[in-house]
């Protein structure tokens with residue numbers, strides 16, 4: 001009871017001031033003790049937020065009758081409004097990107113304006129047209145510049161990073177949990193991986209620039225970008241799969257050993273499948289981070305800010321007679337990725353095409369980046385569900 | 395987890411055994427001499443087991459006959475599980491454990507250097523106290539062992555290579571499940587996850603999984619202690635039936651259960667001593683050791 005009465009008084013006073021127009025957007029508070037000024041347009045929202053939290057808290061207490069129940073309800077309402085506020089901020093962010101980027105992204109789209117030529121038959125079918133997603137960014141004949149090179153670049157980066165990191169990370173986690181003796185060595189590795197995960201990405205980028213670039217491609221390239229992002233992802237995959245493997249009950253290992261199954265087969269057929277959902281969770285989190293990573297890409301990956309062609313990784317493999325026997329021109333060339341595209345567009349001078357300004361193109365890119373990341377999440381969550389299903393009866 | 399719990403919760407009776415249980419009584423050699431027809435399937439000879447410094451088994455010698463049920467009884471912490479784990483060398487998996495002495499399976503030493511643990515454990519199967527099916531389908535639980543041993547080839551690769559054993563797998567799964575008296579209950583959901591079964595069904599699945607590898611000996615460590623009375627009765631029936639083909643060694647701390655299902659009984663008492671071993675009726679009706687009589691009549695433990 002004691003704490004709710006002053007709160008109610010304060011709220012009444014505040015409400016009164018605002019409703020009667022005592023304080024409002026136009027009003028400014030300049031306290032005598034300082035030269036700072038607090039304009040009402042900023043002060044009022046802050047006061048309202050605090051008022052809401054206080055009000056929710058004491059309303060909860062009052063509703064359940066002030067005792068232990070009341071305190072419980074007060075805490076519940078307080079936490080509830082904080083969570084709600086968080087979700088509101090998130091919604092605001094997404095809404096902001098969507099409203100700013102949608103116009104750009106939808107420029108020139110039509111549901112049946114495009115043509116899809118059926119392979120081998122040669123008949124054209126009406127097909128959705130989506131120039132912002134399907135066009136090159138630069139080039140002479142491009143009317144509506146798009147972000148296709150950046151989308152493909154981002155997908156290649158993520159694919160490359162994940163495909164070498166996941167086996168390495170899981171392998172290291174298996175070694176550390178199942179084979180290595182717990183002791184000084186595993187402790188050092190643990191601390192090192194945690195440290196690597198919190199290393200700033202620009203440091204990874206610098207390493208790539210100074211060490212990998214001269215040795216591998218001699219300039220910015222996709223493959224170095226993949227390696228650098230992979231190194232960033234590796235500690236998280238290692239940490240999460242180690243946790244997931246440790247969480248597999250020993251009863252499974254004993255049961256398998258008692259059947260006369262070797263340790264390695266047990267790990268492969270019992271331990272790893274049971275640890276899969278946990279590992280995938282780690283990969284999902286990590287992919288979210290590396291897909292939006294910009295700083296290292298500036299150093300080791302990015303090429304022309306307005307690329308006029310999409311990296312053609314699949315068809316560029318060539319065999320040679322000397323080591324390294326397989327080369328891929330496309331992998332060794334720089335490219336564009338969505339966050340890199342976003343950065344280089346908004347920091348560049350004038351957009352080369354009339355149709356968009358830099359900012360418009362940037363918002364469109366941001367929206368596509370958001371969608372790509374959400375899409376990658378969806379794939380990850382889907383595969384985690386699939387493995388969960390297999391492990392549990394549901 | 396439950397292993398430690400049961401060890402802790404029974405710390406008290408264990409103490410009482412040492413204080414009131416006439417620990418001065420000497421164990422006589424003839425109490426553990428048990429004559430039976432035929433060769434021993436498994437023979438333990440002067441088996442000592444240490445966990446670090448602590449001695450958990452004191453020079454235990456025990457011969458297990460084939461095609462019968464051997465019960466190991468005794469208060470908690472007296473080394474029954476430890477002894478059982480010596481018979482398929484599962485103690486090798488416990489870092490602090492060291493085993494001294496000899497165990498022979500069909501006359502062959504299993505504690506010599508060249509012994510292949512994989513082969514040994516294929517021949518000596520084990521069922522644990524807590525049902526521990528893999529988080530896989532019922533069918534995969536059964537075919538897991540044979541598949542890993544290369545006795546079964548199924549799956550996409552096998553199909554592509556023309557070595558598919560899907561029919562054999564079905565047969566093997568059905569045989570093992572029938573043998574474990576579980577077929578009727580699960581034959582319509584072989585592809586469901588095994589964790590969806592009840593505790594008793596899970597334990598019978600674990601028995602079936604063990605049978606699928608076609609062992610000679612089956613070790614069971616309190617296989618019914620986590621189960622309700624009905625499920626327990628089913629497991630007991632099953633054990634008696636298995637004894638027609640296998641040497642079954644069952645640990646239990648339930649004396650009625652030992653009396654019901656076993657042909658011969660070995661009584662361990664605190665300190666890891668084997669005190670008396672003989673025909674079950676004789677052990678329960680005319681025990682030769684005073685301490686065993688006290689234990690059986692419930693004076694302690």
Ligand SMILES: Nc1ncnc2c1ncn2[C@@H]1O[C@H](COP(=O)(O)OP(=O)(O)O)[C@@H](O)[C@H]1O
Pocket residue numbers: 401445450468469470471472473474475476477488490
């Ligand atoms: N993994 C282990 N590490 C250390 N000591 C153990 C371990 N397992 C059992 N012991 C000890 O060995 C003794 C016998 O245990 P156990 O064989 O489990 O007895 P029982 O199965 O008859 O209850 C106990 O004193 C127990 O504390």
Ligand SMILES: [Mg+2]
Pocket residue numbers: 474475476615
């Ligand atoms: Mg035990």
